[in-house]
Amino acid sequence: MRILVVEDEQRIADFVQRGLESAGYTVDVAEDGTKALERIHDSDYELMVLDLMLPDMDGLTVLEKTRARQASPPVLILSARGGVDDRVKGLEHGADDYLVKPFAFVELLARVRALLRRGQATPEKLVVGDLTLDCIRRKVTRGGDVIDLAPKEFSILEYLMRNRGRALSRTMIVEHVWEMEYDGLTNIVDVYIRHLRSKIDDRYPVKLIHTVRGIGYMLEGSERPVEQPIPA
Ligand code: CA
Numbered sequence: 001m002r003i004l005v006v007e008d009e010q011r012i013a014d015f016v017q018r019g020l021e022s023a024g025y026t027v028d029v030a031e032d033g034t035k036a037l038e039r040i041h042d043s044d045y046e047l048m049v050l051d052l053m054l055p056d057m058d059g060l061t062v063l064e065k066t067r068a069r070q071a072s073p074p075v076l077i078l079s080a081r082g083g084v085d086d087r088v089k090g091l092e093h094g095a096d097d098y099l100v101k102p103f104a105f106v107e108l109l110a111r112v113r114a115l116l117r118r119g120q121a122t123p124e125k126l127v128v129g130d131l132t133l134d135c136i137r138r139k140v141t142r143g144g145d146v147i148d149l150a151p152k153e154f155s156i157l158e159y160l161m162r163n164r165g166r167a168l169s170r171t172m173i174v175e176h177v178w179e180m181e182y183d184g185l186t187n188i189v190d191v192y193i194r195h196l197r198s199k200i201d202d203r204y205p206v207k208l209i210h211t212v213r214g215i216g217y218m219l220e221g222s223e224r225p226v227e228q229p230i231p232a
Pocket of ligand 1: 007009051052053054
């Protein structure tokens with residue numbers, strides 16, 4: 001799944017790119033309208049995430065020119081302009097959805113998935129050991145037991161499962177699940193991990209969520225020790 005992110009503000013472009021890549025998508029970034037149109041012309045994208053205020057042209061112009069092509073991907077507009085008029089204008093110009101900045105990454109991911117799903121009905125299910133997470137029905141089971149998770153717990157678990165076997169720092173988890181401007185409160189991650197463990201691990205002999213000392217957390221189904229020794 002290739003996604004084109006058109007965004008001139010590097011911090012946001014990086015944030016969106018990193019997040020979408022860890023959700024398993026291939027992401028290209030274009031920092032202005034001209035580059036965006038070149039990329040759209042040269043390769044096939046399943047989705048375009050489009051900022052409206054670009055240095056060289058209005059995002060709506062990019063949208064119009066993209067829509068003029070025969071095969072044109074769905075477009076999700078990202079904009080600081082959140083007024084009703086702006087949204088309507090974006091949708092009238094052929095955008096498929098509209099997200100106002102600042103936004104939480106989970107919100108963006110949900111919109112991206114919804115737009116990509118329109119094209120093809122691929123059920124998204126993540127499985128690690130006897131733990132299953134159904135991204136569409138938003139249902140989690142372990143060994144056949146249905147487990148109820150709060151939305152943030154679900155998002156953290158999904159992120160861990162998509163990155164199974166990979167240590168994720170608290171900062172990565174915060175940036176992925178909470179508002180992008182969420183600084184200095186990474187210990188909230190520990191609180192949520194504790195809740196998650198009480199629901200998906202405590203009652204089961206094989207523990208799936210592992211603490212990686214000095215880094216953060218990792219989800220792994222195997223029983224090999226995953227905690228890294230810290231050099232003295
Ligand atoms: Ca901009």
